[in-house]
Amino acid sequence: MFDALDWQLLGLVAEGLPLCPRPYAQIGLGVSLTEAEVIARLSALQQHGLIKRLGIIVHHRQLGYRANAMIVWDIPDDCVKKLGLKISRCAFVTLCYQRPRLTEWPYNLYCMIHGKDRDTVLAQLAALETECALEQFDKQILFSRRCFKQRGALYSQSHQQAVHG
Amino acid sequence: MMDWQKRLLDDFQRDFPLSPTPYQDIAERLGVTEAEVIGALSDLQDRRFVSRIGAVIPPNQIGVSTLAAMAVPEAQLPTIAEFINGFPEVNHNYEREHRLNLWFVAVASDAEHLQAVIARIERHTNFAVLQLPLLDDFFIDLGFKLDWRHV
Known part of the structure; x- marks a missing residue:
C-alpha cells in the first residue's frame, strides 16, 4: 500500500523537518508533493507504525544524561x-x-x-x-564512555530504492 | 532554559502536529509566538540539546542495519573511531567500558552494501567486527523523559 514516494518521504522526515512556518510544504518541494499530500502520507505512515515517533529528538548527553x-x-x-x-x-x-x-x-x-x-x-x-x-x-x-557519533540514519543518501522489511 | 522551552522539549518529542503550521500550533499551546518556537528550536540545535525534529523509524523498515562491536586497543581507539565515522552509513558510534570497547550502528540500502562497509572496516583496521543485527524490537518509543530538577 506504500509506494516509493512514501519511502523517500520517510527518509527525508527521518533526517529532520525544516525550521520554517510551513515545513511539510517545504519537504514536499523535494518530492513533488503538495503540503496536503505530505501530511496525508505521513499520517498514514504513522498509523501503520512505519513512523515510531514524530517529534523533537534530543541529544540526551548534552542534557546531562551522561x-x-x-x-x-x-x-x-x-x-x-x-x-x-x-x-x-x-x-x-x-x-x-x-x-x-x-x-x-x-x-x-x-x-x-x-x-x-x-x-x-x-x-x-x-x-x-x-x-x-x-x-x-x-x-x-x-x-558508554566517549560518544564518537550520534545522529539519525542518512536514509535519503543511500536509499534511493528503499526496501520494506 | 525558560519554563515554556522545557515544556516544548517535554511535550513535543512525540505527536508532533501534522498540520500545515505545526510550529504555530505548538506556539499556541505554549502561549508564545511561532517565531519564538522556531527561534528556540534553532537555538537548542545550536547548543546541541536538540538533534532535529524528525521521525524515528523502526529498525530495518528502510534498508538493513546492524549493531556492530569491536575490541580495539585503547591507543588506537580515536583513530579507528574516526575512520568508522567517515562512513555515511554509520550513525551511532560509542566507546563502552568493556573488552569490546567500540560499538556502532551501520545502516545500508541492502545486505550486500552493509557487508561491504563491514568488510572495509575489518580490512582497514585488521580487527574483527561482530555483527549483532536486530531480531525483535520490544520497545515503544515515547521519547526521552527529562528530569528538569538537575538540568
Whole structure:
C-alpha cells in the first residue's frame, strides 16, 4: 500500500523537518508533493507504525544524561519475548531489543538505561532485575564512555530504492 | 532554559502536529509566538540539546542495519573511531567500558552494501567486527523523559 514516494518521504522526515512556518510544504518541494499530500502520507505512515515517533529528538548527553548503560542478558529463547516486553514497560528503559547470540558473545537481550549518574542507573537496573526476575541470567553491563557519533540514519543518501522489511 | 522551552522539549518529542503550521500550533499551546518556537528550536540545535525534529523509524523498515562491536586497543581507539565515522552509513558510534570497547550502528540500502562497509572496516583496521543485527524490537518509543530538577 506504500509506494516509493512514501519511502523517500520517510527518509527525508527521518533526517529532520525544516525550521520554517510551513515545513511539510517545504519537504514536499523535494518530492513533488503538495503540503496536503505530505501530511496525508505521513499520517498514514504513522498509523501503520512505519513512523515510531514524530517529534523533537534530543541529544540526551548534552542534557546531562551522561550515564548510559547497555545491559545484555543471556535469556532462554522461549521466554525472551515475554521478558523483553516486560522490561520495555519500565519507565527508565530507553531501548529493548533481541539480537542473535554469537559464540564469543552469548547474549540475546539488550536494554539501555540513560541516567544522570552511574549510581542511579545501577539502582534502576537492580530494581529492574528484581521486578522482572532477571538475577538468574548471565549479564554484562557496558557503560558508554566517549560518544564518537550520534545522529539519525542518512536514509535519503543511500536509499534511493528503499526496501520494506 | 525558560519554563515554556522545557515544556516544548517535554511535550513535543512525540505527536508532533501534522498540520500545515505545526510550529504555530505548538506556539499556541505554549502561549508564545511561532517565531519564538522556531527561534528556540534553532537555538537548542545550536547548543546541541536538540538533534532535529524528525521521525524515528523502526529498525530495518528502510534498508538493513546492524549493531556492530569491536575490541580495539585503547591507543588506537580515536583513530579507528574516526575512520568508522567517515562512513555515511554509520550513525551511532560509542566507546563502552568493556573488552569490546567500540560499538556502532551501520545502516545500508541492502545486505550486500552493509557487508561491504563491514568488510572495509575489518580490512582497514585488521580487527574483527561482530555483527549483532536486530531480531525483535520490544520497545515503544515515547521519547526521552527529562528530569528538569538537575538540568
